[in-house]
Amino acid sequence: MYQGRPWTMRQFSGFATPEQTNERYHYLLDQGQTGLSVAFDLPTLMGVDADHASAEGEVGKCGVAISSLEDMETLFRGIPLADVTVSMTINSPAPVLFAMYLAVAEQQGAGWEKLSGTLQNDILKEYIAQKEYLYPPRPSMRLATDVIEYATRRAPRFNPISISGYHIREAGSTAVQELAFTLRAGIEYVEWTLERGLDVDSFAGRLSFFFNAHNDFFEEIAKYRAARRMWATIMKDRFGARQERSWKLRFHTQTAGCSLSWQQPYNNVMRTAIQAMAGVLGGTQSLHTNSLDEAYALPSEHAVTLALRTQQVIALETGVTAAADPLGGSYYLEWLTAEVERRAYDYMREIDEMGGMIPAIERGFPQKEIAEASFEYQRQLERREEIIVGVNQFESEKAEAIDLLEIDESSGSKQRDKLAGLRRRRDNARVKTALDRLRRAAESSENTMPHILNAVKAYATVGEICGAFQEVFGCWQEKTVL
């Protein structure tokens, strides 16, 4: 399968200012990365601007700070969007960042029909696991579907959603839960898009997925195999899709951040390599490998280079690219695939009986399953029934010093200054008109994307647009399940 074309080496990356992240993107592309993946900071992820009170101390710390189209222009400086595929990990504000990406492409003269990449845009897993929600589930699903519908018509080579299990696993779920909750969320997105009147074969081929690559080597490979088999069956039997490309589950994989340790950080290099191998033997289309400093900070240049080299060694030196699904037919893998599949279908049936993923979320079902699994795992660690080498076995007295990427408060002050300048220079009347029109679109059943684009091009900020949506849709408060 990889003989003609290896998986995309796509390191999730972003920190501090757009200028600094742009430099890291150029570096990674020079080092042989084959696709970009944007990590945004917490204020951006939560739809607030760098100069908002709640952004204090948070700007640029977990990803790159993007508050306006200007920041997006800087982020992609010197990067031809017609030629480089871009993945963007953003959920509640996904439509806004997607609009900014489309606007930059337009500025570059890149036709939208050429654009290739992925928008995460998977709000259901936010309620289930990552908690980066803003509005309640139904309006949020409306926005996510607006993006899918808009991209299907205007950017048909772009994946408008990355239905994700990674975060569910990181929150402490089992492999079966990760698989079941992801595919069941996928079913929800298909149903919502069909309600728009689109034919299933017009969009199904661009639904993409995102899985974790955790420690249990064979179970992970079984999980990917089960996922493909289950999704093909679901698309054919449940949704009547007729085209082959609608049946194919395409996925990105990230090695498990939650499996990496603070103690003896060099052990993380081995963990990541083995997890990456599972992803490759499982047939992933795209791969991110974590850096050894995962438990400490965002990747240093040295650490991310080593992580990229891990993929390159696998691709170029090990020979595992010689066959598609090389573990198919193994007595163990076939048994394990069937087992994982059976147990995942059980969960999906339970959620169907609840009326779908939204009722399941509202009653706290997936959240409770995850909380139980994560607590049980911690108990197993404390009882040494589960081992982490260097943490609860083979510990060392001495700590190993590693050089870390440092992000200080200057990102915050730089971004705040830029915003102050932007707010002065732009046509504020135009911004106000655009936001008013956006609010009206949100209140109606229009697709909001053209209005978001309009606002973005007037240099309305992420915070202003998300704030306008918040006025119409309200906020979501979760009922915590411990």
Added chain:
Amino acid sequence: MANPIRVLVAKPGLDGHDRGAKIIARALRDAGMEVIYSGLRQTPEMIVDAALDEDVQVIGLSILSGAHNAIVPRVMDLIRQKGMEDVMVVVGGIIPDEDAEELKRNGVAAVFQPGASLEQIVKYLRSEVKQPA
């Protein structure tokens, strides 16, 4: 028999990664403490007010986002402003060693970095918190 230790487990800032905070809250509860979990997206003001209202002996802050140097000092300032110095503040999460030292100099009692065990944390609170009469 002494009254149980009352703990507020809090998630300050924008980050919603709550796996650790929820596990700690449950483990402390299992260990016989009375635990209030604050929920997500709490400001320092909301946390300290809740601690006062709930009359807790301990505030546990869970911070993974790198924002600890902005958030924790604000909590400590509010603690001092409201005369709540008898409330113990502990921090868990991704806190580099040098920052941990600085937080302790600012009045934080303990910093639990990744890999800290539940047993360790329970033991610490049981031995360090003066149980209310």
